[in-house]
Amino acid sequence: MSIGIKHNSIARGGGALSSSLPCRIKKHRYSKRMLRTSLQCWVFLIPVSVGMVVFAATPIFMSLFFSFTNYNGAFISQIGLFNFKRLFDFSSVAGERFLNSMRVTFIYVIANMAFCTVLSYALALFLHRKMKGIGVVRLLFYLPCLIPGFISGFIYMAIFRYSASGTTGLINTWLLNLGLPQATFFSAKSTAIPTLVFTSVFGLGGGMIMLLAAFSNIPPTLYEAARLDGAGYFKQLFHITIPLSTPIVFYNLVTSLIAGLQTFGTYAAYGTGPEEEFNFMAVEIYRMAFSYHNYGLACAEAYLLFVIVGLLSIIMFKFSGWVHYGDD
Amino acid sequence: MKYSVKKTFRAVLCALCVAVMCFSAAACNGNMFRFDDEELDSAIKEVLDTVDFKADESYSGTLRIVTNQEPDQITIMNALLDGFKKKYPSVTVEYDNYPSAGYKDTLTNMNSACSLNGKYETFPDVFWASNTDVTEYQSLDMLMPVDYFDGRDDSFDFANLVQIMVDDCKVGEHVYLMPRDSDRMVMYYNKDFLAKAGVSEEELHPERALTKSEFMALMDKCKNVKNDEGKDVSALDAFWNWESLLWPLLHAYGGSVVKEENGVTVSALNSPETLETYKFIKELNIKGYMTEGGTGNYWRFKNKLSVFLFGVRATLTDLAANISNIGVVPMPNLHDNEDRYFVGTGCSGYAMYRHAANPTSAWLFQKYVASEEGQNAISATGNNIPVLKELFDDDNAVWRNVTVNGNENFNHNAYIYKYDTASLTAQTGYRELIKPITAIKEVSKAFEDSIKYVLQNTTASDYTDEKNGIPKFLRSYHRDINNAIKIASGK
Amino acid sequence: MTTDFYTCSTQLISSSRRKARKTALDYIVKYAVALLLLCVVLLPVAFMLFQSVMSYPESSGLEMHLFPHSFQPSNYKIILDYLSQLGNTLLVVAINAFFIPLTACITAFPFARAKFIGKKVAFAIILATVMVPASVLQIPTYTMYATVGLTGKLASLWIQSFFGGGALNIFLVIQFMRTLPKELDEAALIDGASLFRIFAVIIMPLVFNVFVYICINTVIAQWMDFQGPLMYLATGSEKSYTLALKFYVDYTNSTYLSDHYNEMMAMVVCMSLPPVALFLVFQQRMIGGIKIGGLKD
Incomplete structure (x- = not known):
């Protein structure tokens, strides 16, 4: 690879x-x-090798071993392939739940990747200019990323809450004051994931900063040469900016794929959502491990998730011919 | 130089992987594997042989205790330890507290680590647990069945404690927790608001429970009170999202959460009785007596935004600190039939670790908690009804003589009104029926969430509508409960 | 000729005036768009700030509104309770913020710049470690720390920083290094420099802005992180808590703070200030251009 x-x-x-x-x-x-x-x-790789063996290999192999058992956090009483058999049997409740969590995770990840990549790129382009006070503007766009995770979940809940008979969130209060009906945001199955994808707009700052750094790595001489040749803004965009920033765009895509498939932070703030719509794979694994105390099954699910993520990453790398590196 | 170099590299990598795997498998303690069912009697007998049941005040040893960091817990533990250390001066006590957030996770993580590396002595001997956690800890084999200790020890008998609380601490036939109090739901009220509503205290019949019609009439009278700042004050505040309040009412209406069918436990939530119960609770919303599902932490009542509160004894000092003129009456009967009167009770207590390093001192501590001295020490903090039966009716017991905000005539009897006939715990109610016990947590959660979503999401006009009203949520939580049981049973 | 010159100069002047007008309009449009976007993006931040100065009845009230009707800046006194945890947090964050990017750069260099045996396999393994969900690794990792005796001690939070700073950071540095033209080290190789020399002298200075970026990211992530500390420090004494952990613990224990959302928000605002300040200071470094010194255009 x-x-x-x-x-x-x-x-x-x-x-x-x-x-x-x-x-x-x-x-x-x-x-x-x-x-x-x-x-x-x-020799350069010595620190990471030591770290790999001590901090990564041992836990990974231990949990791989657990996935063939019914370890519940305290003792093991059965060893065998039963966890995997159960997950692939889609008539079983566990298998059905796993399938459902795969469905919601994929929907969320694809929507999120598309939304964030395009928007953060557009935002970075928009802010990549020498205007007065551009530094302050960039800082302001980055501010929401600095709110800690669990607080931001609580804030989004307060903003987007829907309640038929009680306190409504900020936006619904405004809607009601304007005489409009409430919007269901996080409380209905059809609007839950779109709302979640929308809240990632508050986190665009991170990707934007990285893209700005990538843009500034492009030598300005290229732009000058293009301008002298009479190229307009869009031609410069498509022939210089986009190709030369593809390594960072690729990084963003891969990391948002890997991180997105392991979305877990929503559990603390929103629980499992309406009709288990926020029951992402990592959330399902956590619930299986610490609510049902079926650690063995959770490990089995985790390794299936690992295989899926691994396959998708390999596919992404294989099809990364569009990435343009400086050393090719 | 052939491709032997690449081959060697691959060989090295494989050898490394295998080595790590073997190392990690070997690192697992032999104790972790349990392929045959453990013979509990013989296993515990080995422990019992190491315990000194004749230990008295001169016993010397160590004891490690852990609770969470709730201020109440720390106060009670300090009160207990004051007396315990005086009684057993040669026992060295180490008391730690862990953050309340993830207290259970901290303990279970420590237990997992101990089971994997065999260092059981790093785990404390005694730790606080609530009645709802007992089944979870027991499924992880973290608790010592102390009924065996009771059998061997002549100076202690579980029969001296309130039986329903001891049952609350059981899983199967064995007692796993030493209850330290017996808590009960009551109805608190704000005397100032009551006066504003024009209701006298005698109308509340403090010596008996109100009937349902009396209760509804009372709510109606109190729904238009305004506080000093002119803000609307609701008549009732209650946290319905809690099994101690919800389950007795459901039981009174004849419903149940689970039932046994052909040897399998299934959900019984989706029934007309449940619909009746939830309708009643929703009516409280619709008639304007209560906002939504009530508030956790009782903050509406504490912030002088409601007249009445369905609360418990365990938070009495907190409530009294906020409401200077607080009164209490027994929990009203929310069912038309006077015989269907049930009140939620519960307890928390101190458990001994299954592999405790100091079982003798741990047992001494547990006995002390349930002794008259210990119970009085706990009651002195104001928040606890004793679990020692003889102190219930003792007029001189400490818990009856606690003054609340200078009021010596505080109605302590409200807490034990019809104790023997009306008390109901979720453990003996539905938790006992749920098998396997790993499903209990999710079933309880689904049950408690069901009322929360009914109150939040059903709108006023169609709340019994089959498609969009209460039945819709009942069906979905009914399904959740069934799924939870199936998952836990391995399906 | 003179007419031509006159026409030329008027044309020049009027076109520059046109340009000036056009640029002014440009500016206004761009600022307006930025302002509009900011209104959306800053809603949570505004919510937080406004809640932090509300008085208690208003912040816990049942009506939601954005602009506060009361003003109570004394909420900010809450930070005085947390000063003792500040030292712990600074220590942990400083160690992590320096060593994580450093080891990430050290590890990324061979992947970006050299070909060696086992390169593909090594990269695959490094990236594979990130793909396993953290929940299942929790018990074995905790067991390892418990066996060694590191639970309850601050060292458990920074000991991993010396051993390869996170697969995603390594990947990021690789991507950045690969945007640098290869002529740089080829020139050095011809001069007979060893890989170590190339790394230390040529590559490191050029990826400095990525180094700073990872540094800032690590600071921000660690500053607010409470889940790791909660798991490893819970059994230790309160003196060894980090800032975020003590805050989370106070927020979840039924203490004064869990009820008073306004003071909680004040604390969160204060906690956010150091990362914001760091960001402001290093913003130019992160986004500013690199100097392609040594290369002729």
Whole structure:
């Protein structure tokens, strides 16, 4: 799985011929130089390797072991494949719930990725200019990201609450004062996820900052050359800005995919939502582990989630030919 | 140089993975595997043999206790420890408190760590738990069944305690928690607002419970009170989202949460009786007596925004600190039939850890909590009705002589009105019926949430409408309860 | 000729005036759009700020309104209760904020700049660790810390920063390093520099703005994080809590604070100030351009 490097054959001695020769001797030949470089590179990787083994490998392998058992947090009494069998049997309640959580997670992730990528890119473009006080404006756009997670959940709930007979949230109070009917926001199945995707507009600042950093990495000489050639704003946008910022856009897409598939923060603020609409996969896993105390099943679900995320990431990387790197 | 280098690299990686896996599997303590059902009698017998049941005031040892950080908990524990340390001066007590948020998670995490690395002595010997947590802790095998201790110890008998509270602390036949008080729902009122509504205290019949018609008439009289700032004051504040208030009412109307059918537990929530109950509660909303589902923390009553409150003894000092002129009467009968009078009760207490390092001192502490001295120490804080039966009717008991805001005539009898016939706990009501016990938490939650959403989301005009009213929520929570039971049973 | 010159100069002057008018209109339009967007995006922040100066009956009242009718800045006195936890938080955050980006850069360099044996596998493994949901790793990780005796101690919060600062940070630095042209290190390689030299002398200064970005992000995430501290520090004494944890604990224990949303919001506003200040100071660094020194245009 390579990050867009398509020309690995040069690294192997023998070049283009190597793949066609049936002879094994020349196929994977590592020069002395390659070995020396590799050794040096692995020295760089010592901290992360130690961290990987101690902090990541042990918990991961332990929970992988648990997924084949019925560990409940205190003891194990059965070992076998029953957790996985149960999840793939869609007539079982657990399997059905897992399927439902997959559905809501995918809907949310796709909507969120599209919404956030496009909007944060547009916002970054809009704020990438030398205007008076642009620094303050950028700061103001970034401010909502600085509100801690659980507080922002409580604030959004206070803003968007719907109640047929009691305190309504801020926006519904305004609507009622204007004589309009209340909007159901988080309380109805059809509007719950769109409202959640909308609240991510308050978090656009983070992606925007990164994109602004990426834009400033583009040498201004390119723009000047383009302007001299008579290119207008949109031509410059499509031929310079977008291609050269693709590494960061790609990073944003991959991280929002990985983070989105593991959305969990909504549970503390909104619970599982109307008719389990906010029962995302990570929330389902948490409930299975700490409410039903069926830790083994939760681990099995977690590894299925891992496989899904892994496959999707591999697909994303394979189809990342559109990313333009400076070293190609 | 062949591709042996790549091969070696791959081999090294695989070996590393296998090593880590073996290491992690070996790191699991042998104790963790339990393929045969544990013989409880013999396992506990081993523990009992290490306990010194003849220990007296000269016993020396250590004791580690943990509670959460609620101010009430800390006050009560300090009051208990004052007396305990005087009685057993050679026992060293270490008292820690953990944050209330995630208190249960902290304890269960510690237990998991102990079961994996075998270091049970890092876990405290005694910890506070409420009656609703007992089943959860027990499913994780964290609690010591202290009825065995009672059997071996002549100086203590669970029969001296209020039986319904002991039952509340049971899972199956064994008692897992030492109850420290017996709490009960009552109706508090704000005397100033009562006067403003033109109702005298005698009309409230403080020596008996109001009947349903009397209660509704009272609500009607009190619904138009305004407070000093001219703001509307609601007649009633209650936290319906709580099984101690909701379950007795449902039971009075003849409904139930779960039932047994062909040996399997299924939901019984979607029934006409439940509809009647929820209709009644919704009526309180619609007639203007109560806003929505009431408020957690009773803040409407505390902030002088309601006349009456369905509350408990455990928060008495908090309420009294906010409302100087507070009064109490027994919980009214919310059912037309006088015989269907049920009042919610509950308790919390102190549990001994299953693998406690100091079972002798832990048992001494638990006995002290239930002794007259301990009970009086707890009652002195003002918030507790004793669980020791003899103190109930004792006119000189501390709990009856606590003055509330200088009022010596505070109606303490309201808390024990018809105690033996009307008290009802969720444990003996529906929790006992739910099998397996890992489903209990989710079923309770679904039950409590059902009333919350009924009150919030059904609109005034069509609340019994099959499609959009209360029945819609009943069906959906009925389904949730069934699903919860199925998931816990492995389906 | 003179007529031409005259026409040219008037044309120049009028066109520049036209440009000036056009730029002024441009500015107004752009500011207006920005203002409109800000009104939407800043709604939660405004809500928080307004709640923090409301008086108690208003903030816990049942009617929702945005603009406060009361003004009670004494709510802000609440921060005095938290000063002792400030030191803990600063220590944890400082260690994390420095070592996480540093190790991320160290780890990212070989992936971005060199080809070595096992590169694909190593990258896959690093990214794979992020894909496992954290809930299931909770018990084994907690067990590990408990066995070593780190539960209840502050060290549990910063010990992971020395060991490769998070897969996503590594990935970000890789992406940034790869936007740098390869001619830089190829020149150095020809001069016979070792990889370490290239890293320290050439690449590190150029990715400084990413370093600062990760640093700021880490500060913000750690400053407000209470879930990690709640799990690992709960069994310790209150003196070793971090700011966010003590705040969360006070908010959930049935104490004064859990009832008084206005003072709680005041505390949140105060807690947000250090990250905001940091952001303001380092904003130019993060977004400002890099100097492609050493390369001829």
